[in-house]
Amino acid sequence: MIDLLIKNALVLTFDKGAASGKMIENGAVAIKGNTIADLGDSDTLSKMYPGAETIDAKGKIVMPGFIVTHTHMSYVLGHNMPVDFSQVQDFWDMLQKMGWEWLEDLITQEGVYAATRYSATKLLKSGTTTVCEFVEGPNALPGILDASAKAIEETGIRAQLGFEVTERVPGEHILERVSLVNADKAFAENVAFFEKYPGGKDSRIQGRLGLHTAFTNSRSTMEKARKIANQYDVGIQVHIAEIPRAFMLEKHGMSAPQILEETGVLGPDVIAAHCIDLTDEDVAILARNNVNISHTPMTNSFGGNGVARVPFMMDQGLNMTIGHDCFFSLDIAEYLRYTFLLHKAHQANAGLLPITQVLDMLLGNAARALGMEKQIGSLKIGKKADLIIINPNSPTPIAPCSALSYYNMTFQGQHVETVIVDGQIVVKDGQATLVDEVETMRECQEQAKILWRKNGITI
Numbered sequence: 216m217i218d219l220l221i222k223n224a225l226v227l228t229f230d231k232g233a234a235s236g237k238m239i240e241n242g243a244v245a246i247k248g249n250t251i252a253d254l255g256d257s258d259t260l261s262k263m264y265p266g267a268e269t270i271d272a273k274g275k276i277v278m279p280g281f282i283v284t285h286t287h288m289s290y291v292l293g294h295n296m297p298v299d300f301s302q303v304q305d306f307w308d309m310l311q312k313m314g315w316e317w318l319e320d321l322i323t324q325e326g327v328y329a330a331t332r333y334s335a336t337k338l339l340k341s342g343t344t345t346v347c348e349f350v351e352g353p354n355a356l357p358g359i360l361d362a363s364a365k366a367i368e369e370t371g372i373r374a375q376l377g378f379e380v381t382e383r384v385p386g387e388h389i390l391e392r393v394s395l396v397n398a399d400k401a402f403a404e405n406v407a408f409f410e411k412y413p414g415g416k417d418s419r420i421q422g423r424l425g426l427h428t429a430f431t432n433s434r435s436t437m438e439k440a441r442k443i444a445n446q447y448d449v450g451i452q453v454h455i456a457e458i459p460r461a462f463m464l465e466k467h468g469m470s471a472p473q474i475l476e477e478t479g480v481l482g483p484d485v486i487a488a489h490c491i492d493l494t495d496e497d498v499a500i501l502a503r504n505n506v507n508i509s510h511t512p513m514t515n516s517f518g519g520n521g522v523a524r525v526p527f528m529m530d531q532g533l534n535m536t537i538g539h540d541c542f543f544s545l546d547i548a549e550y551l552r553y554t555f556l557l558h559k560a561h562q563a564n565a566g567l568l569p570i571t572q573v574l575d576m577l578l579g580n581a582a583r584a585l586g587m588e589k590q591i592g593s594l595k596i597g598k599k600a601d602l603i604i605i606n607p608n609s610p611t612p613i614a615p616c617s618a619l620s621y622y623n624m625t626f627q628g629q630h631v632e633t634v635i636v637d638g639q640i641v642v643k644d645g646q647a648t649l650v651d652e653v654e655t656m657r658e659c660q661e662q663a664k665i666l667w668r669k670n671g672i673t674i
Contacts, residue, residue, distance in 0.1 A: 217267040218638065219246040221604065222257040224272035227618060228594040229279055229578050233571040236593065238615040244277055246600040249638035254596060270633065276605040276613065276621075279594050280344025280634065281547045282581035285452070285488040285509035285538025287349055288334035288363070289327045291545070292663045293318045297672060307458065309518050311389075314351075320385040321669045322352040324362040326662040331366035333659035336647050337545035339372055341628025344601040344636045345581075345591060347486060347509070347538070348376035349425050349452055353385050356400050360408040364420055371641035371649045373601060375585055377425035377452060378404045380440055382432050389431060398436045401425075402443060409447040419637050423585075426453040426480065429471040430463055437478035450484035450586060456497065457489035457520060472500040481506055486584050488538055491515055491523045498524070502531045507584035509538035510576070512557050513550060517542060522561045525554075526568065536581040537573075546628035551577060555623045570623040604633035 226242030243260040245253035245267065253260055261269075298317055303309050327350065338346060350363050360378050367374045380401040382393035409422040424447075426432065426440045444451050455471045456463075467474045472493065475481050481504035488509040490501070501508070510525055529535055539550045551573055558567045582592025590599045607613045609625045634642035641649055664674050 217245045217247050217252055217264040219270065220244075220260060220264050220267040221246075221270045221272050221277055222261055224257075224275050224277040224604070225613065225615070225618060226254065226594065227276060227278040228254065229574070230593040230595050232579055233574040233619060238618065240615060242277070244594060244602065246635070246638055249600055251594060251596055251598050251600050251602075254594060270604070272604050274606070275632065276607060276618065277594070277602060278605065279578055279592060280601045280603050280636065281342050281577045282345040282536075282585070282592060283338070283343050283538055283547065283550075283577070284347045284486050284507070284536040284581050284584050285349065285511055285540065286334070286338075286346045287351060287541050288346070289322055289330040289350070289352065290318065290541040291334050291659065292322065292326055292330045292666050294663075296663075296667055296670065298670060305519060310458070315383070315385070317670050318666070319351045320354055321666050322355055323662075323665075324355050324359055326666060327352060327355065327359055328362040328366050329655075329658040329662040331363050332370055332650060333655050334541055334545055335367055335370040335372040335374075336650055336652060336655055338547070339370060339634050339636070339642050340631060340645065340647065341546040341548060342603045342605070342631040342634065343372070343547045344603065344634060345373040345585070345587075346375075347423060347452055347585060348374050349379060349488075350376060351379045351427075353379075353381070353383070353397060353401070356404055357407070358404075360404055364408070364412070367420055369650055370647070371636050371639055373419045373591070373636055375421045375423040375450070377408070377423045377449070379425045379427040380405065380432065380436065381427035382436060383427070393431070393433070395433070395436065398432065398439075402439065406443065406447065409449055413447070422447065422449045423486075424449050424451045426451055428454045428457070429474050430458060430466060434474070434478050437475060437480050441479040444484070450486065451480060451482075452486045452488070453480065455487040455490050455501075456492045457515070458492070460492040460494070470494070470497050472497040476500050476504060483507070484586060486536070489515060489520070489523065490528070491521050493524070498528055498531055498533070501528075502533050505534075507534045507536060507580075509536050509584070510554065511538045511540055512553050514540040514542050516557075522557060525558055526562070529572070534580050534584055535576050536584045537576045547577070548626050548628045551626070552623060570619055574619070574622060600638040601636050603631050603635070605630050606632045
């Protein structure tokens with residue numbers, strides 16, 4: 216018996232990629248439990264499943280949900296915070312001030328829970344059904360991952376998550392003092408979580424070890440990260456080359472890819488965020504280790520970090536995906552479109568990154584990076600029922616010949632009408648179904664006020 220039949224839609228499967236994925240006019244998707252049970256013509260499937268609950272998606276698009284491979288959902292507590300930005304002259308200032316001093320070192324488990332619940336809800340409403348979440352907040356240990364997971368569980372989003380392993384000491388300059396004890400506390404937080412949410416299982420919430428950077432860790436910590444990831448069969452997420460390469464050369468005598476390869480960290484189960492200041496040799500190291508890249512163009516632009524060489528890395532065979540750090544809007548359409556445009560402008564080449572490649576970065580490529588290409592990333596019989604229904608508010612017709620161009624020209628997150636994750640409707644008629652959006656926003660704002668007051672802001 217089918218639980219839900221979505222019919223009369225333009226179904227974009229994205230199976231085998233955006234450029235060649237099958238499109239079904241007047242198409243239908245049948246869902247049983249948390250799985251796609253059938254795909255095909257609406258008239259045919261309607262006759263096959265006459266008693267199923269039905270959603271009439273006439274004039275709408277049905278497609279797989281978007282997958283974002285790098286998020287810090289609690290960072291929304293720092294959105295719009297009226298701090299003294301004259302203290303922030305470059306990315307290094309932004310990291311130490313905005314990232315660590317003003318946010319991560321002050322955050323509480325209650326703040327993580329409220330901010331994650333808000334962020335996950337907003338992400339879902341714009342069509343993101345899966346995230347790879349990197350939780351940070353060394354003064355909120357132990358139990359910070361439980362707070363994050365509780366919010367993820369309640370909102371209905373799919374996630375892999377882990378806590379940052381770092382030797383950084385809160386309140387101390389990273390170049391003056393580090394602590395292996397702090398790294399061990401972070402390892403313990405991750406391990407406790409992995410035992411609750413084992414990797415490789417059929418769970419909506421899974422673990423992925425967080426290794427902050429090669430710069431904020433020693434060789435022994437990096438080696439331990441690989442050992443634990445292997446032991447618990449989880450992947451690794453890590454920031455690479457977000458800071459200038461010179462800092463790594465001064466500390467370790469080599470680049471981040473070089474030392475991460477030497478310590479055994481790199482591999483096909485690694486998602487590397489940012490990857491900006493890399494030489495050709497660095498890129499070759501990442502490529503031969505089959506590392507997955509999470510491109511974060513908006514954050515990198517904000518920090519003045521530069522532009523990652525995405526087209527070049529693609530040419531070297533690296534699997535490119537999109538992340539966004541949860542700075543700025545949580546509308547995935549903004550990140551999709553910015554990625555589509557940035558590299559054309561940066562290299563004065565309008566032929567770079569066609570929309571098919573950008574869509575693949577948010578779908579099939581991202582699913583592969585998470586080790587979930589058999590479960591999500593496209594619409595296919597037997598895959599998870601993670602999909603979205605879009606009501607395209609478009610000035611022109613949306614048909615198979617124009618559907619892909621819709622995403623670079625017109626698509627906005629507010630066009631997403633229905634979101635289904637793991638077979639469950641989590642957004643209906645543009646509204647979250649599992650949480651009270653008014654309460655979720657109120658609680659997030661209250662936690663933001665608490666954090667802002669710690670920074671001396673009267674509110």
